Amino acid sequence: MPSTQRSRFLLAAGFLAAAAAEASDEPPIDIPSDTELQFSADPYADQDKLDMIKSGIANLAAIRYEASSFSSENTGYTGVYGDFCVYDARLNYVEDPSLYPTIDDMMLTSDHCGEHTYTLPLAEVVAAVSSHDINVGQTNPPVDGLLFHLGHSGAGVVSNALATFETTLVVPEHPAITDALFACDHIHNRHESADCSSSLQKKLVEDVINLATRSSDASITHAYIKFNADSTAYISMVRDILPHAPWTFHYRDSDTTLAKSTQANRNSCVFKRRQPSSFLAQKAILLGIDLDGMSQEDLCALYLSTLFEVAINEYENSETGMLVSYAQLVEAGYITDVVLPFLGLQAEIDADPAMVSANVETTLTTKSNTRGVPGNKVQHWNANDEVIHISDKVRAASALFLGNAMEVVERL
Template sequence: MDEVGALDGWLPGRIFWDETDVEASVVEWIWCDLPRFTEAFLDDTFARLMRHPANSLFRRRTTLAELEACAARNPGIPPTGFIFHVSRCGSTLLAHLLGRLDGALVLSEPGPVDSLIRAGHRMGRDRQVALLRAMVGALGQARAPGQDRLFVKFDAWNTPQHDLIREAFPETPWVFLYRDPVEVLVSALNQRGVHTSPGLLPAALFGLEGHPPGDEYAARVLGVIHAAGLEAHRAAPGLLLDYIQLPEATWTLVAPHFGIAPTPEEVARLIAASSRNPKQGDRPFESDSEAKRAAAPEAVRALADRWMRPLYDQLEAARTG
């Protein structure tokens, strides 16, 4: 394993879990000299880095204890704000815009963080909390002069574990982003993520026994995520945000909620960036809400109304009440 002091400039990219001894698990690190992460998702940045010949040949490996030691020696940027979301609701745009603020570094759905959040069956709660803090600290190192704002967008399926994340970072403000249920479900069925594809994540992660038939599985999972966001807000209020409030809410609501007063120059930069789609190579952004609703079969509308709409309505009541 590598010396802790030799890891400056390296990013933890993956955890290889040891099923017999969790402390023997291995963290694989990738060399990275980027000043910030511009891809829509951090795992895309990892993939780009791995295309470099040197990175495919030379990687560092440490234990979990060495990951902790690295973060203790240099804890990184204190998290400025967290993004929770239901998926297919503008969270990538929000993270992209926050990344345009001065001194910002964005971790968008980082795989190693998700791996730790879903590792509760491997270790005790205190150990999991400590390692989650260490991983965010190791990924959240300042990469350029003046970089002092760190934003983390979690995977949608991490929302039900919001209590773990808030235990690790009780002082960090957060937002929960959601969208009209029919629009979310249509998008989820057209382009399925791992959480809406039966068998790719444990159904128990969402409190489900087995896999409900057909498209019901996706609707029920998304309903659970809506419910988790509502539960989180009731336990320790964050900022509830509907997709229809984007992009203006980024600089009028989200930034102030995160303790940031954007300068006129920053606002102008965000307004310019909001017209581009970060998932499509910064091509012009076009709203697809009307098209999604029009394309929804009656069966999909019924699933959205049964499993998602009641939670959406409660979120809206809490947001606007």
């Protein structure tokens, strides 16, 4: 489940306390209480929380659900809660977007999200927001683009370029959207339960997307969602909800993608051993593979192959979407002349082509994700200068599990 800054602090404090107890004969260190972690008074303490959400002061931060939340015996999802706090959801427009590659990074700039998150029943919030918006005549900007990717394949560059337009709201890797998409697989893996209604889960995903792309600013006429790599496994579900939204799938040569995906601090794919998507689990069964016994390189290559296959199948079967290789993105004019028009921004480009070209050029020469950079400073970057070590293990795993997918995508 996604966690707020406060819960991350509590978790870290718990690990430190346990380590201290093991290293000495002293009693365990007391973990600070929730009240003690409230470093400041909540400036919105006297305001109605639902009113804050309806007016757009508080935004969705995360969701929580239970093992029975999507039981087929229910007529609607139950036991689902949303965490809300005050943060600037357009910080990636106000400041350099490379500094805020995900919604989590935007929330980390907010003391309110770290100290005063509000938890409310999500269905109650959705009903209240819907009624409010109808009464005041407010409508969400249409979702005009969905960005799926393998990871480390240039989707962040396009997301950052989209965020430079005054008319766009770009929602990059919202944890609530990720968790909503993974809900049934999570319940199956964690609770060994098959009772998870796809229709109820889909309703949750729809509600979460509506909350995440909500804006009362009439000047915003386009919304875009950049999903994390894991979410590519659920591209069909997203497209069932947003069938008319243009979508892109970003990929890179398999050796490089796998090498980057298995680097220390980037190898989140290893967690798929215990939390596989249904697609990954089914492919492992089909191949007679035990995920527990796989090396990191083989496991991550198998995982990436499922993302490739899901995206390619969607592209071929629906005859929609755009497959975008990393090599194409760094070609002069490709983003401005091909990708952005496909995502509905031709009018904005025509209004000021020089400005758009300059903004895109800046994104192409800036590291798309500066998280973890000392001082959180923008870093200049050149694709031609990037050196990536590809080990023999990576090459072998890539050839074994990703070679066929690369051949298919290159023929399309």
